[in-house]
Amino acid sequence: MQRYKCTISYDGTLFSGYQVQPGKRTVQSEIEEALRKLHKGSTIRISASGRTDAGVHAKGQVIHFDSPLQIPEDRWVKALHSLLPDDIVILKAEKAAPDFHARFDAKGKEYRYFIRLSDVKDPFTRHYQFQFGYQLDIEKMKEAAAYLIGTHDFTSFCSAKTEVEDRVRTLQRIEMDKDGDQLMFRFAGDGFLYNMVRILVGTLLETGRGLRQPDEMKAILAGKDRSLAGKTAASHGLYLWKVFY
Amino acid sequence: MQRYKCTISYDGTLFSGYQVQPGKRTVQSEIEEALRKLHKGSTIRISASGRTDAGVHAKGQVIHFDSPLQIPEDRWVKALHSLLPDDIVILKAEKAAPDFHARFDAKGKEYRYFIRLSDVKDPFTRHYQFQFGYQLDIEKMKEAAAYLIGTHDFTSFCSAKTEVEDRVRTLQRIEMDKDGDQLMFRFAGDGFLYNMVRILVGTLLETGRGLRQPDEMKAILAGKDRSLAGKTAASHGLYLWKVFY
Numbered sequence: 346m347q348r349y350k351c352t353i354s355y356d357g358t359l360f361s362g363y364q365v366q367p368g369k370r371t372v373q374s375e376i377e378e379a380l381r382k383l384h385k386g387s388t389i390r391i392s393a394s395g396r397t398d399a400g401v402h403a404k405g406q407v408i409h410f411d412s413p414l415q416i417p418e419d420r421w422v423k424a425l426h427s428l429l430p431d432d433i434v435i436l437k438a439e440k441a442a443p444d445f446h447a448r449f450d451a452k453g454k455e456y457r458y459f460i461r462l463s464d465v466k467d468p469f470t471r472h473y474q475f476q477f478g479y480q481l482d483i484e485k486m487k488e489a490a491a492y493l494i495g496t497h498d499f500t501s502f503c504s505a506k507t508e509v510e511d512r513v514r515t516l517q518r519i520e521m522d523k524d525g526d527q528l529m530f531r532f533a534g535d536g537f538l539y540n541m542v543r544i545l546v547g548t549l550l551e552t553g554r555g556l557r558q559p560d561e562m563k564a565i566l567a568g569k570d571r572s573l574a575g576k577t578a579a580s581h582g583l584y585l586w587k588v589f590y
Numbered sequence: 591m592q593r594y595k596c597t598i599s600y601d602g603t604l605f606s607g608y609q610v611q612p613g614k615r616t617v618q619s620e621i622e623e624a625l626r627k628l629h630k631g632s633t634i635r636i637s638a639s640g641r642t643d644a645g646v647h648a649k650g651q652v653i654h655f656d657s658p659l660q661i662p663e664d665r666w667v668k669a670l671h672s673l674l675p676d677d678i679v680i681l682k683a684e685k686a687a688p689d690f691h692a693r694f695d696a697k698g699k700e701y702r703y704f705i706r707l708s709d710v711k712d713p714f715t716r717h718y719q720f721q722f723g724y725q726l727d728i729e730k731m732k733e734a735a736a737y738l739i740g741t742h743d744f745t746s747f748c749s750a751k752t753e754v755e756d757r758v759r760t761l762q763r764i765e766m767d768k769d770g771d772q773l774m775f776r777f778a779g780d781g782f783l784y785n786m787v788r789i790l791v792g793t794l795l796e797t798g799r800g801l802r803q804p805d806e807m808k809a810i811l812a813g814k815d816r817s818l819a820g821k822t823a824a825s826h827g828l829y830l831w832k833v834f835y
Contacts, residue, residue: 356713402714426711434711466671466679468601469647469718 346411349421350441356432357402358472358581364396372397372406372433379428380410394447394454394588398540400580402473404457405436405587409447453517453589456542458530458582460550462523474527475582481528481553483521489552490519492562493545500569502545503538504577512538512569519545531586540577548575591656594666595686601677602647603717603826609641617642617651617678624673625655639692639699639833643785645825647718649702650681650832654692698762698834701787703775703827705795707768719772720827726773726798728766734797735764737807738790745814747790748783749822757783757814764790776831785822793820 353376361369365377373391380389391410397403416424421438429435461470464478493502496515503512520531530549532542548565551557557575565573598621606614610622618636625634636655642648661669666683674680706715709723738747741760748757763778775794777787793810796802802820810818 354713356716431711431716432713434713436710465681466676468599468677468679471601471676473714 346413346443347415348409348411348441348443348445350407350409350439350445350447351421351425351435352437353403353406353408354434354436355403355406356472357397357400359432360399362397362399362401363393363403363406372403375430375433376408376425379425380412382428383424384412384414392447394451395537395585397583397585398580400472401583401585402581403585406585407447407451407588407590409441409445447588450590451536451588453533453535454537454585455587455589456532456537457584457586458532458542458546458578459584460528460530460582462526462528472581475579477528477550479550479554481550482555483523483528483553485555485559486521486549486553488559489549489557489562490521492559492566494519497566498569499538499541499566501565501571501574502541502548503571504540504544505571507539509538514538514541519549521549542583543578543580544571544574544576546578546582550578551575591658591688592660593654593656593686593688593690595652595654595684595690595692596666596670596680597682598648598651598653599679599681600648600651601717602642602645604677605644607642607644607646608638608648608651617648620675620678621653621670624670625657627673628669629657629659637692639696640782640830642828642830643825645717646828646830647826648830651830652692652696652833652835654686654690692833695835696781696833698778698780699782699830700832700834701777701782702829702831703777703787703791703823704829705773705775705827707771707773717826720824722773722795724795724799726795727800728768728773728798730800730804731766731794731798733804734794734802734807735766737804737811739764742811743814744783744786744811746810746816746819747786747793748816749785749789750816752784754783759783759786764794766794787828788823788825789816789819789821791823791827795823796820 355372363372365373389410391408394407418438422435425435459474461474461476494516498513500512514536516534518533522529605617608617610618634655636653639652663683667680670680704719706719706721739761743758745757759781761779765776767774
């Protein structure tokens with residue numbers, strides 16, 4: 346048995362998220378089905394750095410799996426592409442140590458969130474950027490973001506359905522770059538809770554619109570209550586960009 | 591009756607082209623269906639500046655239609671959006687003279703063609719740029735393009751199925767801009783024959799790869815034979831960009 350680490354990219358539009366769900370088209374089930382064909386019907390389970398929700402994209406998701414096949418690294422990419430649908434791409438396949446684990450060995454992640462600042466609809470970006478027609482004060486959003494950087498209990502910024510007990514995470518960076526009508530958020534941290542990036546974006550957008558003051562972020566964090574933060578921003582603007590090991 | 595001129599954009603991916611075909615999802619049939627709903631079941635026919643094929647996109651297609659409804663211009667956009675699918679966007683609706691005709695009044699058109707220069711697949715651009723993994727000599731392609739600019743019989747550069755007798759057209763511009771891994775072609779002319787832009791792109795790409803010499807373009811034009819030119823480039827890289835009146 347050889348353990349492999351693969352870096353993959355997918356367009357989340359037509360998937361019911363990453364994780365296997367009975368009767369649904371998911372990223373995990375498509376890749377496991379391709380591996381099954383490659384292994385003459387044997388089941389090969391994959392593990393990812395984490396799940397992504399329906400509609401969420403990945404530029405650099407990481408998975409691992411074990412295989413008895415002796416295939417050179419670059420041949421894995423071609424062999425899997427011939428069996429995978431076009432909305433999943435294997436960017437890289439590497440041999441990994443037998444104890445490498447895509448989730449438990451991850452030291453951190455980068456997510457990006459893309460907004461198209463316009464009140465005119467656009468058919469080409471509708472699945473890839475969140476269209477937002479309101480004026481934004483980006484300086485106010487950066488002020489708010491400064492309160493969120495660092496180590497905090499992010500209970501207020503994760504889904505009320507979050508099952509994890511320990512909601513303390515460290516955010517190293519929140520950056521916002523505006524380029525024409527595109528606003529890109531960049532989040533880097535040691536780990537992210539369920540819906541955390543989307544709730545951070547939603548809350549920052551409300552601050553940018555003037556519906557919240559930047560220093561409210563302190564009270565939202567301290568309150569440890571999901572209802573204090575803003576709306577969850579749409580899934581289709583979100584990209585799992587990179588996983589750090 | 592009032593004649594309206596609308597500028598529309600569509601993502602061609604999920605359409606069997608612009609024109610109505612029985613049992614197929616087309617741009618024309620979706621818009622006519624929306625207009626039918628808006629007119630309480632009455633049929634309203636639309637006319638476009640020209641057809642686009644399956645998979646071809648539009649950033650600035652123009653259509654016209656006649657309506658008995660008294661609706662302000664900006665309300666047309668909202669009313670139609672509420673009835674149209676997300677892959678068609680009405681950018682603008684304007685009152686037009688009763689004799690305005692989207693096709694016969696068009697003085698010229700601009701098409702663009704987008705190529706992603708890479709041998710790595712990308713799930714996000716797969717319907718919007720043509721992926722091309724070969725090295726290209728863009729200077730050679732510009733040399734070849736210079737032979738094509740001007741007024742010529744473009745029989746060699748249109749589909750053998752073209753029914754139009756007069757294949758003389760004037761190409762005002764062919765430009766190529768490379769930005770990172772993206773190569774954009776811009777074609778402006780008084781009119782374009784069936785598949786003409788895609789065959790021009792295919793032939794220029796073969797020149798860029800060194801499979802043809804730039805000055806071959808003279809003989810291809812003179813031969814008036816489709817088989818002399820290069821392959822028809824894929825539909826999904828092509829955009830009807832603008833119609834001039």
